[in-house]
Amino acid sequence: YMIIEPVGGICGRKCPFCSINVIDRRDASGKSVTGNMKWAHFMKLMEECSKHTVYGLSTYMLGEPMYYRGNSDLGAFDIADVIDVAKQLGGFQVVNLSTFADVPNLSRLLGCALDDLIISIDGIDATVYAENRPSTKANDVGAFERTLERVHRFLEMKSRFLGRTPHVILQCINKSNTASTITDFIRYWIAVDGVDSVFIKNLDSMRAWIPDVVSDEEDAIKAAQVGAMPCQHIFGIGAVFFNGVFAACCHDARSELTAAYGDIETSSFESWWNGPFMNELRRDHISGQFRMP
Numbered sequence: 001y002m003i004i005e006p007v008g009g010i011c012g013r014k015c016p017f018c019s020i021n022v023i024d025r026r027d028a029s030g031k032s033v034t035g036n037m038k039w040a041h042f043m044k045l046m047e048e049c050s051k052h053t054v055y056g057l058s059t060y061m062l063g064e065p066m067y068y069r070g071n072s073d074l075g076a077f078d079i080a081d082v083i084d085v086a087k088q089l090g091g092f093q094v095v096n097l098s099t100f101a102d103v104p105n106l107s108r109l110l111g112c113a114l115d116d117l118i119i120s121i122d123g124i125d126a127t128v129y130a131e132n133r134p135s136t137k138a139n140d141v142g143a144f145e146r147t148l149e150r151v152h153r154f155l156e157m158k159s160r161f162l163g164r165t166p167h168v169i170l171q172c173i174n175k176s177n178t179a180s181t182i183t184d185f186i187r188y189w190i191a192v193d194g195v196d197s198v199f200i201k202n203l204d205s206m207r208a209w210i211p212d213v214v215s216d217e218e219d220a221i222k223a224a225q226v227g228a229m230p231c232q233h234i235f236g237i238g239a240v241f242f243n244g245v246f247a248a249c250c251h252d253a254r255s256e257l258t259a260a261y262g263d264i265e266t267s268s269f270e271s272w273w274n275g276p277f278m279n280e281l282r283r284d285h286i287s288g289q290f291r292m293p
Contacts, residue, residue: 001056001237002049002092003250004042006082007063008242009034013100013133015122017173019209019253020062025243026255034063037242039070039077041264045240046090048268056094057086061250063242066103078105080112087113098171100133102147106154114166118199119151122173124181124188131177155194164194171199209253230285238273240264246272248281257281 009023027033059065059082070077079097086092096116097109109117123129126144135143158164170189172178178185186198203214214222231249233239239250246262246269247255259277261267272278284290 001058002054003058003061003237003239004037004045005061005063005240005242005250006037006042006059006065006068006079007035008037008061009063010067011064011100012067012102012136013064014136015133017132017175017203017210017213018062019251022209022253023062024254025241025245027243033243035242036067036069037240038244039072041244042070042082043072043085043089044264045269046085048270049090049092052091052270054090054092056096057090057092058096058098058250059083059086060098061239061241062253064100064103065097066099066105078108080108080114083109083112083114096166100147101151101154102143103150106150107157109154109166110158110161116169117166118169118171120171120173121147121151121185121189122171123178124185128177128181132173132175152192155192158194167196168194169197169199170195171201174200174202204251209251228288230282234278234282234285238269240269248278 008025009020011018011020014021023034025033059079065079065082068077068079068082070081083095083097086095094115095113096118097114098118098120099106101119101121120133121129122132123144129144129147133143137143155168158166158168170192172182172185174182182200186200189195189198203218233250234248237250239247239252241247241255241258244264245255245258246264248257252258259272259275262272262275262277
């Protein structure tokens with residue numbers, strides 16, 4: 001399984017629970033950067049994946065994937081092209097994407113090979129939505145209503161589309177300002193034609209990056225549940241940031257669980273994945289030693 005970051009550090013929302021707020025990706029000179037994954041880098045990664053048995057690809061990390069724009073001598077490419085190439089060249093059996101959905105190009109996802117689409121609304125009304133998903137645009141009046149309009153239009157198109165794909169999941173974060181309306185959220189969206197599932201998601205505990213979002217009590221509960229269990233990602237789920245850097249953790253907002261020699265420009269993912277950095281990290285986890293970024 002692999003997770004890539006087509007767009008890094010750029011989004012139309014500034015959600016308080018998202019570690020994009022502290023993202024730090026750097027170029028070869030050490031300068032902090034945001035942007036799109038180079039099309040050449042993506043193609044090189046897919047060509048490498050085609051030589052192996054791969055299952056799933058998630059096309060989102062810390063940035064809005066629907067904003068993706070790539071270029072080559074052959075022309076311009078968007079996120080639908082990323083999805084199609086992942087299936088056709090990369091050999092991935094399943095490709096999924098998550099979006100905040102307030103974008104004009106949602107319909108592009110109906111004509112590509114996308115399997116699963118997560119649409120995160122995180123609120124049943126404009127007030128709660130604005131608290132959880134504040135716009136990055138100043139005075140963005142009507143963001144909630146505009147988002148709903150775009151989502152409903154997309155779902156109507158999907159309902160008329162042959163094959164009725166992708167599988168659409170409407171998602172809401174379970175937190176203090178949504179808890180009392182979770183049932184209303186489920187009832188509203190599950191009745192909308194074109195919606196296949198409704199997910200209610202608890203916040204991930206990423207204390208190293210966003211310490212004030214999850215309470216000490218909740219963090220202690222999650223820590224007790226996990227115990228000394230090694231992270232599954234470092235054994236079977238690869239991650240690649242938009243700048244081509246290979247990462248041990250897709251949650252690594254500050255790019256700390258990476259190695260100086262690990263990037264798609266200068267090496268292969270396979271050599272890094274099976275190299276000394278990752279093997280040492282796996283040994284640490286197996287012995288119960290967990291690094292804190």
